Amino acid sequence: MEEYADGPEISVDSVVYRGEVIPLCIARKEVGFAPYFEETGHVVDPADPLWQDATLGEAVERTHAALGFSDGVTHTEVKLTRQGPKVIEVNARIGGGLIPYLNLLGGGADLGLAAAAVACGHRPPVEVEPRRQVAAIRFYYPPHDDSRIAEIAFDRAPLPAAIVRHGPLAQPGEVKSPPPQGLMDGRVAYAIALGATADECRAALDAASRALRVDTS
Numbered sequence: 001m002e003e004y005a006d007g008p009e010i011s012v013d014s015v016v017y018r019g020e021v022i023p024l025c026i027a028r029k030e031v032g033f034a035p036y037f038e039e040t041g042h043v044v045d046p047a048d049p050l051w052q053d054a055t056l057g058e059a060v061e062r063t064h065a066a067l068g069f070s071d072g073v074t075h076t077e078v079k080l081t082r083q084g085p086k087v088i089e090v091n092a093r094i095g096g097g098l099i100p101y102l103n104l105l106g107g108g109a110d111l112g113l114a115a116a117a118v119a120c121g122h123r124p125p126v127e128v129e130p131r132r133q134v135a136a137i138r139f140y141y142p143p144h145d146d147s148r149i150a151e152i153a154f155d156r157a158p159l160p161a162a163i164v165r166h167g168p169l170a171q172p173g174e175v176k177s178p179p180p181q182g183l184m185d186g187r188v189a190y191a192i193a194l195g196a197t198a199d200e201c202r203a204a205l206d207a208a209s210r211a212l213r214v215d216t217s
Helices: 054-067 099-105 111-119 198-211
Strands: 009-017 020-032 038-044 072-081 084-091 134-140 147-154 163-168 189-195 212-216
Touching: 009 054, 009 099, 009 111, 020 054, 020 099, 020 111, 038 099, 038 198, 054 072, 054 084, 072 111, 099 111, 099 134, 099 189, 134 198, 147 163, 147 189, 163 198, 189 198, 189 212, 198 212
Parallel strands: none
Antiparallel strands: 009 020, 009 072, 020 038, 038 134, 072 084, 134 189, 147 212, 163 189
């Protein structure tokens, strides 16, 4: 029996040096294909009010202390429930889904360099740009189960300027399915947006979704 934790899910990427937990990135997960909670994207906002949430910070620190994790990097996944933040899992690695790249793209600290510094026994660099932006990613899926990919392309004209990177995640001839049959392995394309607000980024990613063409045979 496992407790169901209701509420939005986030991740906190931290570097830990000699027992000191230093959060470097908070990402809000976007999920879809209910009730399967498939991760369809992430939003990294340097002005997210969660940075000021002392309860969240304490939960992350106490979890690392309980695990006895003293040096390295971690990716902690947390549900923001009505009873407060509940830790779902802690991974001894930087986040997936290009979360570290989003953090760097928006002017945040380089999680890769921080991990390397700690591995070499040095205090990690945590410098950030003075003017930061919101960065977000979204993953796209095929229209139906067992879609044999013929071509994947974004129509360039409709893409807004906020879309800074996009591309396919599948090759012609591959067979892909949306959740629940296909999960992360069902993704066929992605787009990354950079903007002043999370809403601006989400609107740009919506436009990229409309511009995406997935031809199946």
